[in-house]
Amino acid sequence: MTTPSTRQPRPHADVLRDTATLTGRILRHWRGRPVSILLGLLFPVLMVVMFGYIFGGAMAAPGGKYMDFLIPGMLAMTMLFGLESMVVSVTNDTAKGITERIRSMPITTTAVLAGRSAADILNSVVGLAIMIATGLLVGWAPNRSLLQALASVGLLLWLRFAFTWVGIYLGLLLKTPESAVAVQVLVWPVGFLSSAFVSPDTMPAWLDAIATWNPLSATATAIRELFGNPSWNAGGWANQHSIMLALAWPAVLTVIFLPLAVRQYRALAA
């Protein structure tokens, strides 16, 4: 038996390498359970079919085809679904003892959490690609420049980045996969109380207010504008400044939930 020796410690390089190793771990799950991951990615596609073709006929889109209104909303919605898969994944690690194993090893909090976040962002890129392809297949199209389309993708990933920290925090807080179900349920009202599916001005006034200011609405509205898709016109200031809000909301969420996630991870030792 050889006695392996570690390299000279190089703190910064180690954090990067550990982050990459832990990101790689989550990505390897693709090969380990392709079916469940594929189903997760195809679920938003199913939603497009349901909302676009089943409800779509009865939906009035403000100033255009409903499908053109729906697809940007669904792209934002797909980012929100990342939150529940993150919570499930984090609570599973706790239940199966991986969290404990990793905590007993010389790895920094930064690497553990950054690895999670990075893997989720990479997963969401694949999810977005599938959704954009679906959109193009059902006749949706961005009508502005490539640059604006790329800016939309950037805003979507920025929103997802914020959601990864909400998800890590909730996962560490809730601990058990059973309680993660609560998040899976709560994602729906958050998603529906936005401009993702319908224009908020069709809702009762108090719901309209919530939906107008929902971070999801900010991103959905911003990318409708960037893609040149039909949008909704009510909502006043929030609607007119949607790009600014789509930049600001994820920043606010990250500033709140990133430190909470770090604190919660460290509190596992309390």
Next chain:
Amino acid sequence: MSEPAIEAIDVRKRYKDKTALDGFCLRVRTGTVCALLGPNGAGKTTAVRILTTLLRPDAGQVHVAGCDVRADPRAARHRIGLVGQNASVDEILTGRQNLIMFGKLCHLPTPAARRRADELLEQFDLTEAADRSVAGYSGGMRRRLDLAAGLILSPQVLFLDEPTTGLDPRARMDVWSTIKSIVGTGTTALLTTQYLEEADQLADQIALIDAGRVVAEGTPGELKAQVGPDRVETVVRKPTLDEVFLHLTGQPTTTQQIQEQAE
């Protein structure tokens, strides 16, 4: 005498409504195997989690492999291995992927992590299953992989938290022989168990823990002798560790009483 591999002095830990450790003291000499033996809820797992840096104690001093685990947990993590109840492996990955990943996380260069994974798979008789997903492993195979993951850096102190809980007798014997071969090379180990036979089989020293503190300590022989002289039995025999345990934790001591209680 050399510095003990594990030294815990007056360690206290309280959860919200319950005291888990109440003046826990333990000293384990380098190169020996100590079994921490006690009933459910006695504080065994809390003790291991504190010694392995997973949990901060409310009070007390803890040194493991020469590191103060409260002051410098990262240094301690380089020198310990943890196996068992709570620490586990990634079920979706293969056995080999798990060991390479944990090797890298121990900061081995990638080629060394691969070599080490091969060695451990061989040593733990998992070469054949190496490239299958852990989800399909039997309980014994999974525990052996767990053990391997705890040994990547050849730790100075190995912690085994109920390493055979939930295994069938055959798998348990397997894991025992694996543990014996590891500690045979001079690794210090702390083992927690509810199985008295396990402590008898594997340990040089036994610490009985009850209500968050060590209530008796010694070699298996010494502990048996503590109960031995006062026994009145029709058949001359030595008390088993089960009887020692029940005697010292204030429960019935004759086999008959144990049976009555079981009924």
